[in-house]
Amino acid sequence: MARRTSTSAPEPPAFERAGAFGASEFAKALGITREQLDAYERDGTLPSPRRRIRGEVAQRAYSVDDLIASRVALGIPSPLSSPRRQLFLNFKGGVGKTVIAANYAYRVARHGLRVLAIDLDAQGHLTKCLGLDPAAQPATLLDVLRDRVPIDRVRVQAAAGLSNLDVLPANLALSPIELVLSQKNAREFQLKKALDGQVGRYDVIVLDAPPNLSLLNLNAILAIDDLIVPVLTDFLSYDGLRILFENLETVREDFGFEPERIGILVNGYTAGESLSQQSRAAIEQFYGGLVLDTVVRKSTAFGQATAEQKPVLEIAPRSKAAADIDRLVTELLGI
Numbered sequence: 001m002a003r004r005t006s007t008s009a010p011e012p013p014a015f016e017r018a019g020a021f022g023a024s025e026f027a028k029a030l031g032i033t034r035e036q037l038d039a040y041e042r043d044g045t046l047p048s049p050r051r052r053i054r055g056e057v058a059q060r061a062y063s064v065d066d067l068i069a070s071r072v073a074l075g076i077p078s079p080l081s082s083p084r085r086q087l088f089l090n091f092k093g094g095v096g097k098t099v100i101a102a103n104y105a106y107r108v109a110r111h112g113l114r115v116l117a118i119d120l121d122a123q124g125h126l127t128k129c130l131g132l133d134p135a136a137q138p139a140t141l142l143d144v145l146r147d148r149v150p151i152d153r154v155r156v157q158a159a160a161g162l163s164n165l166d167v168l169p170a171n172l173a174l175s176p177i178e179l180v181l182s183q184k185n186a187r188e189f190q191l192k193k194a195l196d197g198q199v200g201r202y203d204v205i206v207l208d209a210p211p212n213l214s215l216l217n218l219n220a221i222l223a224i225d226d227l228i229v230p231v232l233t234d235f236l237s238y239d240g241l242r243i244l245f246e247n248l249e250t251v252r253e254d255f256g257f258e259p260e261r262i263g264i265l266v267n268g269y270t271a272g273e274s275l276s277q278q279s280r281a282a283i284e285q286f287y288g289g290l291v292l293d294t295v296v297r298k299s300t301a302f303g304q305a306t307a308e309q310k311p312v313l314e315i316a317p318r319s320k321a322a323a324d325i326d327r328l329v330t331e332l333l334g335i
């Protein structure tokens with residue numbers, strides 16, 4: 001039997017082709033077979049897809065907007081049974097909260113879900129990672145919480161080229177937020193109140209926290225369903241975890257509230273490094289069931305993506321970073 005001698009790489013997954021899905025991936029995202037997709041397009045239930053020329057071949061190409069419209073046309077419900085608010089938090093700095101939150105939000109939006117990414121840090125790094133210039137943003141969460149400006153008037157729509165990804169940006173103007181919150185009644189619940197006003201608008205709200213023990217972060221904890229705690233495999237991070245969990249215990253005692261789910265996310269893991277292995281083992285030994293199965297490995301793609309202010313899925317779709325973010329989305333949302 002003749003063996004294929006072609007040296008061309010296997011067809012890359014959907015998100016590798018500059019934000020477009022191929023037919024198989026599109027069918028998979030809709031939860032139907034390729035044959036069903038063909039049939040729906042033949043009988044006009046779904047519109048004829050666009051074609052993109054690849055060498056000699058005209059391939060079908062679908063966008064996230066096509067995915068959303070096709071779900072509506074076929075009466076397919078959202079792949080998520082209930083909306084989630086998910087906070088990336090660790091009081092320790094530089095553990096990957098922002099870079100993971102930004103790429104996670106983008107990946108969830110690529111699944112065709114309506115996503116709002118909220119930047120809680122006056123450094124504006126989440127804003128930047130999603131392709132926006134923090135300094136150019138006229139309003140932030142400060143305007144929402146201080147002046148009750150509706151979120152719809154502050155959010156930036158269609159970030160990173162996705163019509164279903166909104167960002168509530170941050171910049172230095174957010175700095176007085178602690179003072180503003182401290183002067184309010186029910187000062188711990190201001191963010192929750194603002195987000196409760198968004199019920200039904202978003203499938204997933206992703207929040208990126210600053211690295212401090214602040215009233216804003218307490219507001220964030222009291223507003224969420226899921227807490228994701230990125231932690232580096234070093235022993236300082238391990239110490240940071242202890243402080244965070246002591247704090248959560250205080251929140252539980254004072255407010256009778258704890259997030260529905262808490263997941264410790266090991267980040268920057270390098271399989272060959274003994275320190276990485278030892279500290280991961282220590283985290284797992286102590287926090288056992290709270291540690292997520294997904295591990296985000298060290299990957300230069302994160303640095304590259306940050307520098308280019310683009311998601312890793314766009315600039316390095318075959319990277320470990322892209323694969324790990326994909327796994328994280330699957331583990332946290334079941335999609």
Ligand SMILES: Nc1ncnc2c1ncn2[C@@H]1O[C@H](COP(=O)(O)OP(=O)(O)OP(=O)(O)O)[C@@H](O)[C@H]1O
Binds near residue numbers: 092121296298303
């Ligand atoms: N898995 C990883 N592989 C390689 N680089 C990473 C990884 N995770 C994070 N980084 C890099 O580490 C740096 C810090 O990441 P990031 O800004 O996301 O941390 P942070 O926890 O949000 O920090 P801060 O507490 O200051 O807000 C960034 O330059 C980022 O690109």
Ligand SMILES: [Mg+2]
Binds near residue numbers: 121208
């Ligand atoms: Mg950050």
